[in-house]
Amino acid sequence: MSDRAAPLTPSLNDYLRSVSLREPDVLRRLRESTKNAPNVDWQIAPEHGQFIAFLIELTGARRVLEIGTFMGYSALAMALAMPQDGELITCELTRQFIPLGEPFWEEAGVQDIIDLRIAPGLQVQDQLLADNQANSFDFIFIDADKQNYPGYYERALKLARPGGLIAIDNVLWRGRLIDPNNTKSTTETIRKFNKTLHGDSRVSISMLAVDDGLTLARKR
Numbered sequence: 612m613s614d615r616a617a618p619l620t621p622s623l624n625d626y627l628r629s630v631s632l633r634e635p636d637v638l639r640r641l642r643e644s645t646k647n648a649p650n651v652d653w654q655i656a657p658e659h660g661q662f663i664a665f666l667i668e669l670t671g672a673r674r675v676l677e678i679g680t681f682m683g684y685s686a687l688a689m690a691l692a693m694p695q696d697g698e699l700i701t702c703e704l705t706r707q708f709i710p711l712g713e714p715f716w717e718e719a720g721v722q723d724i725i726d727l728r729i730a731p732g733l734q735v736q737d738q739l740l741a742d743n744q745a746n747s748f749d750f751i752f753i754d755a756d757k758q759n760y761p762g763y764y765e766r767a768l769k770l771a772r773p774g775g776l777i778a779i780d781n782v783l784w785r786g787r788l789i790d791p792n793n794t795k796s797t798t799e800t801i802r803k804f805n806k807t808l809h810g811d812s813r814v815s816i817s818m819l820a821v822d823d824g825l826t827l828a829r830k831r
């Protein structure tokens with residue numbers, strides 16, 4: 612078994628970007644114009660956005676759901692990879708951050724395929740289920756408050772079509788998971804969540820060390 616993963620130092624990550632990043636100009640400008648915004652580290656890294664967009668292309672996703680819009684970087688990355696007649700529902704608890712990114716959605720010409728819902732993610736998912744949209748999503752990206760990950764995941768499993776992909780972000784929680792002294796409730800929630808997914812036979816899974824950890828779960 613190979614146990615020689617390259618340590619992803621900042622310099623190696625710069626190299627990785629220099630030989631692989633193909634960030635669309637409008638996405639780069641969104642990122643650069645928001646780089647001093649509060650909590651900007653909530654935004655996924657550009658190579659992570661490129662990977663999510665790659666998955667959208669790979670799966671031919673037309674119906675996408677995102678939990679956690681923030682300033683709309685990941686939403687734009689996904690929308691740019693979707694067909695013109697696709698639909699991306701993205702939900703966010705507060706409108707506070709939206710004006711920083713939304714103009715770039717318009718500029719990119721993807722505003723029409725993005726359905727932004729300002730409401731708690733669980734509520735949006737419950738409404739979609741009540742609207743008979745179970746088994747209809749090709750791709751679901753979960754990237755909001757960690758305490759609700761178990762709830763988002765269970766609903767995502769109902770909303771995804773068989774064969775649909777659920778991507779869950781921050782599953783390595785900046786390494787806090789392996790610190791036995793860290794018993795904060797968010798850390799414990801993610802620990803338990805990862806363990807549950809490991810044994811969940813309803814999905815095939817792959818946990819990747821992309822950015823802060825990304826689990827891909829494909830509904831069987």
Ligand SMILES: C[S@@+](CC[C@H](N)C(=O)[O-])C[C@H]1O[C@@H](n2cnc3c(N)ncnc32)[C@H](O)[C@@H]1O
Binds near residue numbers: 702759
């Ligand atoms: C990590 S950020 C999302 C980043 C975004 N996906 C990106 O890469 O550009 C998480 C977002 O989830 C939002 N959020 C927190 N609790 C939420 C909830 N209950 N329902 C919906 N969104 C929530 C936060 O306001 C925050 O903007």
